[in-house]
Amino acid sequence: MADKELLDSFDRELAGNGLEGHWMGGSSEEDKVAYEKDPHTSVQAHVWKWSIIYKHLMRAGDIHGLEGMADRRTLRLINPAYQNLPSRRRRATTHTIQMSVQLLKPGELASSHRHNFGAFRFIVEGRGAYTVVEGEKFVMEPGDLILNPPMTWHGHVNEAEPIVWLDGLDYPLLNALQVITWEPFPGDFQTIKDSTKLTAHRIGMARPTWEKAAGPLQYKWDDTYRTLKNLEASEGSPFDGVALEYVNPVNGGHTFPTMSCCVQLLRKGETTRTHRHNSSTVYHAFRGSGVTVINGKKYEWEQGDCFVVPLWSWHSHQNASKSEEAILFSMNDQPMLEALKLYREEPGEGA
Ligand SMILES: [Fe+2]
Numbered sequence: 144m145a146d147k148e149l150l151d152s153f154d155r156e157l158a159g160n161g162l163e164g165h166w167m168g169g170s171s172e173e174d175k176v177a178y179e180k181d182p183h184t185s186v187q188a189h190v191w192k193w194s195i196i197y198k199h200l201m202r203a204g205d206i207h208g209l210e211g212m213a214d215r216r217t218l219r220l221i222n223p224a225y226q227n228l229p230s231r232r233r234r235a236t237t238h239t240i241q242m243s244v245q246l247l248k249p250g251e252l253a254s255s256h257r258h259n260f261g262a263f264r265f266i267v268e269g270r271g272a273y274t275v276v277e278g279e280k281f282v283m284e285p286g287d288l289i290l291n292p293p294m295t296w297h298g299h300v301n302e303a304e305p306i307v308w309l310d311g312l313d314y315p316l317l318n319a320l321q322v323i324t325w326e327p328f329p330g331d332f333q334t335i336k337d338s339t340k341l342t343a344h345r346i347g348m349a350r351p352t353w354e355k356a357a358g359p360l361q362y363k364w365d366d367t368y369r370t371l372k373n374l375e376a377s378e379g380s381p382f383d384g385v386a387l388e389y390v391n392p393v394n395g396g397h398t399f400p401t402m403s404c405c406v407q408l409l410r411k412g413e414t415t416r417t418h419r420h421n422s423s424t425v426y427h428a429f430r431g432s433g434v435t436v437i438n439g440k441k442y443e444w445e446q447g448d449c450f451v452v453p454l455w456s457w458h459s460h461q462n463a464s465k466s467e468e469a470i471l472f473s474m475n476d477q478p479m480l481e482a483l484k485l486y487r488e489e490p491g492e493g494a
């Protein structure tokens with residue numbers, strides 16, 4: 144049997160030639176994680192309190208004036224696991240998706256640009272400002288979801304009161320794939336289309352025969368909330384309560400090919416059953432308060448808080464109130480896993 148010195152010297156020789164033996168391990172924390180039946184994730188469960196987010200967002204609005212360096216007053220939710228990574232890899236709420244919170248001040252015009260990472264806006268507070276996507280003007284009101292598909296020009300205008308929204312992006316996934324493209328709009332700002340050219344106002348079950356693709360889309364809160372309330376008395380999902388997915392109306396599929404958006408009503412006092420899946424989810428408590436149990440640990444949330452459930456973590460949700468409903472908005476990376484035939488889901492014990 145070869146002695147250790149010979150083996151070490153052989154390993155060094157291999158490394159010097161850009162080679163590695165299959166027997167080689169490593170000494171980093173990541174190297175110490177053995178391959179096993181259950182997937183292992185770097186994503187950490189975490190809650191971002193709204194009071195902290197909001198305080199710092201308003202401070203960003205004060206410090207970064209409209210004539211200053213900042214093109215947008217946006218705060219990214221950084222997963223604690225990625226805090227010390229280089230900036231592009233740090234911009235991640237999970238390993239695949241990113242949620243941010245943006246303030247658009249009165250008088251602000253956020254210049255137009257486009258990129259191949261998909262994005263959406265979910266409006267939290269304020270009304271009257273509008274976003275322009277591919278020349279379509281979408282007035283933003285709380286609870287609205289507005290899609291900004293890959294490579295669509297987008298910019299924002301506020302001639303009303305301060306407005307705050309969530310941005311959701313599949314940026315970390317595209318960054319890992321090293322395919323990101325980004326470009327500024329060639330000109331001052333997009334020209335707003337006349338109303339006969341708008342796609343957003345003609346999405347439904349009856350559509351023009353000559354239009355195949357949906358452009359930017361808007362889901363108004365009044366419609367979403369009405370659907371939630373219509374289904375309130377139904378059984379709902381055992382794992383998520385009355386949960387809706389924002390379906391792409393063109394193909395009936397997920398919101399985006401890479402990520403999906405959902406909203407769920409947890410009825411007064413409702414506790415969901417435990418399950419786990421290998422997609423990760425970022426939640427925002429839009430209304431109410433409650434508790435999400437992740438791998439046996441309780442994470443309390445109240446209105447405005449955002450939190451992460453990492454992949455393959457056992458989790459269940461509880462509306463802690465007997466008198467108020469709770470509504471969670473969320474984004475997940477399930478579509479990407481399904482497309483790669485990798486998606487897995489399991490009910491918990493006794494579920
Ligand atoms: Fe953008």
Ligand SMILES: [Fe+2]
Nearest residue numbers: 382418420458
């Ligand atoms: Fe889940």
